[in-house]
Amino acid sequence: xxxxxxxxxxxxxxxxxxxxxxxxxxxxxxxxxxxxxxxxxxxxxxxxxxxxxxxxxxxxxxxxxxxxxxxxxxxxxxxxxxxxxxxxxxxxxxxxxxxxxxxxxxxxxxxxxxxxxxxxxxxxxxxxxxxxxxxxxxxxxxxxxxxxxxxxxxxxxxxxxxxxxxxxxxxxxxxxxxxxxxxxxxxxxxxxxxxxxxxxxxxxxxxxxxxxxxxxxxxxx
Numbered sequence: 302x303x304x305x306x307x308x309x310x311x312x313x314x315x316x317x318x319x320x321x322x323x324x325x326x327x328x329x330x331x332x333x334x335x336x337x338x339x340x341x342x343x344x345x346x347x348x349x350x351x352x353x354x355x356x357x358x359x360x361x362x363x364x365x366x367x368x369x370x371x372x373x374x375x376x377x378x379x380x381x382x383x384x385x386x387x388x389x390x391x392x393x394x395x396x397x398x399x400x401x402x403x404x405x406x407x408x409x410x411x412x413x414x415x416x417x418x419x420x421x422x423x424x425x426x427x428x429x430x431x432x433x434x435x436x437x438x439x440x441x442x443x444x445x446x447x448x449x450x451x452x453x454x455x456x457x458x459x460x461x462x463x464x465x466x467x468x469x470x471x472x473x474x475x476x477x478x479x480x481x482x483x484x485x486x487x488x489x490x491x492x493x494x495x496x497x498x499x500x501x502x503x504x505x506x507x508x509x510x511x512x513x514x515x516x517x518x519x520x521x522x
Contacts, residue, residue, distance in 0.1 A: 354381065355437055357393070358393015389422070454477060456489065
């Protein structure tokens with residue numbers, strides 16, 4: 302039995318449908334795989350000895366760290382006290398109208414709790430994770446510091462580690478398990494979705510995912 306050849310228009314339609322379906326399948330696989338890796342790395346708390354801990358910045362209020370930033374600083378303090386790191390780098394710039402940078406506030410908080418000033422590397426540059434980590438990498442190179450444990454919220458770990466390694470650091474993660482960003486399942490799911498999109502954007506563009514800020518999503522670093 303002979304089959305009737307497809308008309309050119311029908312053939313084109315079939316090809317387009319196949320391409321669209323294939324793109325959707327690839328998108329689901331890539332997005333799902335990335336989300337799984339964000340979740341997987343968020344569960345890793347690596348206390349392997351490193352040259353320094355990097356505390357990623359978060360909001361501060363006229364010299365007082367927000368709950369998010371305080372949780373990160375508390376965790377980094379524990380790493381230092383246990384001898385896991387020799388230095389703590391505090392990061393983050395200032396918002397318009399601020400009297401302090403996030404890096405300054407982090408250093409003040411740590412010194413007040415007994416960390417020697419010369420053991421805190423204040424890096425008050427960078428308006429986002431990428432800018433902060435590149436600035437830290439530059440300071441680390443000057444001091445011959447090569448390894449770093451990154452302290453942030455769990456869901457931020459994979460993107461931050463990826464950026465740190467791209468900046469030339471050998472990095473792993475030890476996220477905080479306290480603070481408002483890790484309290485509820487709804488919050489966790491929200492940040493997993495946010496970080497999946499931000500990481501995919503970074504891998505594609507090698508730039509900070511500013512589009513997520515424009516969507517007025519909460520900042521986690």
